[in-house]
């Protein structure tokens with residue numbers, strides 16, 4: 256796959272056809288994994304349960320969330336100039352963020368997008384929702400007239416991947432891990448990525464390097480996108496802040512808390528100054544390290560409570576009382592934790 260990143264778009268289309276066929280075959284295998292870094296497999300809660308995998312794509316989520324993401328909106332509010340904002344991180348790195356960091360706005364306006372500007376084109380990390388496409392393109396156009404060449408998806412959830420199809424229509428190539436591409440196939444999601452990789456890949460554009468690293472945690476194949484020259488890392492829903500958008504795993508898509516902890520430790524070993532999480536403000540490395548420790552505290556407290564034989568209700572109430580975690584979308588993670596930590 257690595258060689259393909261250097262090749263022309265016509266070769267890319269050929270590769271895309273091959274990958275599409277292979278992935279369609281793989282999608283027939285239940286719970287299949289290509290080359291996952293997950294060390295723990297938690298059986299997804301039964302269909303219909305919070306965090307479970309139901310038949311309808313819209314029912315998949317980390318707990319009561321819509322469209323494999325979070326906070327779906329049946330009648331989403333209109334997109335205005337006040338819905339999102341462009342934040343500068345470096346001269347060549349920007350983030351499109353929702354102005355209000357609340358769960359309720361995620362279904363309407365999607366997650367964070369990172370913009371990396373090069374002389375030969377633009378690389379995006381994530382794509383927000385389908386309905387946000389014009390807003391995203393307008394914000395990129397305010398920075399540069401170079402085309403959007405690549406869109407790297409941190410994972411399959413619609414608030415991050417839902418804009419992929421429209422990005423392809425304007426000529427962008429979309430990239431995701433092989434495992435999370437399988438999740439998109441299984442969810443009948445539009446905009447299936449032309450490129451899929453396992454473990455590691457490197458993308459070069461306009462003299463700049465982008466490292467893609469596959470980890471397990473929020474899903475079975477989260478992609479961490481590292482920009483070494485800019486000292487910026489974009490990690491999708493492996494990190495969500497502030498507290499109003501709680502950190503969760505998606506058990507239905509192969510995520511688990513044990514591997515998320517290992518992944519956050521691996522991210523901490525990277526040399527960076529700024530982090531873009533899936534939702535919420537840009538973090539300094541120090542803020543991320545504090546967040547990582549807080550996440551570890553939630554995980555290890557939950558592990559002890561489950562091992563003590565506490566009831567699900569008791570675990571939920573205790574985590575909420577002691578660590579202020581477990582309400583909203585996080586409540587849907589408790590049944591999976593009861594299985595993962597027993």
Ligand SMILES: [Zn+2]
Nearest residue numbers: 324410412492
């Ligand atoms: Zn997600």
